[in-house]
Amino acid sequence: MGSITRSLSRLISSARTWIQASAVFLSNLFLLNLPEGRIYQGNLKKFCVPGLNCYSCPAASGACPVGALQAVSGSSKFTISFYVTGFLMMLGVLLGRFVCGFLCPFGWFQELLHKIPSRKFSTKKIKPLRHLKYAVLLIAVIILPAAVVNHTGLGDPYFCKYICPQGVLEGAIPLAAANSSIRAALGSLFTWKACVLAAVIISSVLFYRPFCKWLCPLGAFYALFNRISLLNMQVDKDTCISCRKCADVCGMDVDITKTSGHSECIRCGVCIKNCPVDAISFTCSSGIKKR
């Protein structure tokens, strides 16, 4: 494994916070809309951002991929969105869950909450809960909007409507703060979604990225491609001393030395920064270093 690869991997890992902040900013360019309570309506909204970012956020620059998926499949004309699915597939094949680790605003939000000093709890013993996000993807995002429709053939965006906390955080709260009509219209559905957001916020303080681990359908989708993505993690088996430091520091409960393309690995690079012998790096190949 070249020293350039190792250095570059360390550099990317070290610059992660800046990259995350930049991704949040680029996903929400129109900050001036926030006090005015209106949303951007320009052509950038034809394109999806890679992470979970509500398109009803006044600052949002692009479309939320999860919302867009449901919007098309819930329409009277289509059952599935080839446009959004194709886009997500390409991102998944190229980057895998690197999007989660570096480009998702809601992922970064959870990480910031986790920095709040408190007792922290491990999620290692509740690993089966990770499968829930695949059920959310399949049922709430893919099946229900297309299958459960009204008399005009329109389906609700079930994930956005009943589960997504980002809609409350980025959409409802800033819009309600600036617009009294929206504030007056909020009812029981908002109360439910606010409770979901509150639960995610509290959980994020106590656990590392609980929404990403257990509920995020976008993470579930990208996870399907983690094993074969072009960008992957690589462990130099010759250099590795099996100290398990990487497994100990991993917030996603992944032992990268056992499975470099693990579906739960968000490619955050914390293992890279903490490896005492620089055995781990990002790679644009298969991730298998032959002896």
Add this chain to the structure above:
Amino acid sequence: MRIKKKGAIRILLLVSGSLMLIYGIFRNEVTYVFNKAVKICLECIGIG
């Protein structure tokens, strides 16, 4: 051999994704995405 198989799957999925993207644009899905994204999503913000 395992690396070649992964590479083949990768290329296949990339091509499939590209074709799906193009097909989706061709059948005007972008309009639906755009129309949804430029209006306040009442479901998303909890109005329903």
